[in-house]
Amino acid sequence: MKKIILIAFVTLLSFSAQAQEGLTWHTDMSKATDISIKENKPLFMFFTGSDWCGWCIRLQKEVFNTPEFIKWAKESVVLVELDFPRKSDQTDAVKTQNAQLQQQLQVRGYPTVWFVGATKTADAKINLNALGSTGYAAGGPEKWLASANQIIKK
Known part of the structure; x- marks a missing residue:
């Protein structure tokens, strides 16, 4: 019985590792904007409390860690994680960047995902064009991705 449980556990861990394989979550907006x-591709800005927000963790498990999302994300967006942890340390630069973006996009709760288009002006300034936002939605990856696709097709 113990062997079966161990095999099941190892299988689940390997599936989880495969699911996240190849996804890059940027934390530096400057680099993410250049890639965008x-x-x-639009920026996918995920405002989260990674170590305390239950809905954020649930969104990651039910949607972001699925093969459907991973395939879609690789093809459609540049992922940016804007984290507001309570237990983990961040550099002052990341804290400042995240707080400024939170204020600029008027994020009031977590999880919030903003889809943003980025352009550069002639004098190399970056303009962000908010396309729309969403949060947690029950129904799994299919429902969540349908909503996301409506936002980014605007």
């Missing part, structure tokens, strides 16, 4: 402009 270069690849002509």
Whole structure:
């Protein structure tokens, strides 16, 4: 019996590792914006409390860690995690960046996902164009991705 439980546990861990394989979550908006402009993809800005927000953790488990989301994300967006942890340390630069973006996009709760288009002006300034936002929605990856696709097709 113990062997079966151990095998099941190892199988689940390997599936979880495979699911996240290849996804890059940026924490530096400057780098993410450059990639977004270069690849002509919107920014997927995930405002989260990674170590305390139950709905954020649930969204990650039910949607972000699924093969459907991973395939979609690789093709459609540049992922940015804007984290507001309570137990983990962050650099002052990351804290400042995240707080400024939270204020700019008027994020009031977690999880919040903003889809944003990025452009550069002639004098190399970056403009962010908010396309829309969403949060947790029950119904699994299919429902969540349908909603996300409606936002980014605007």
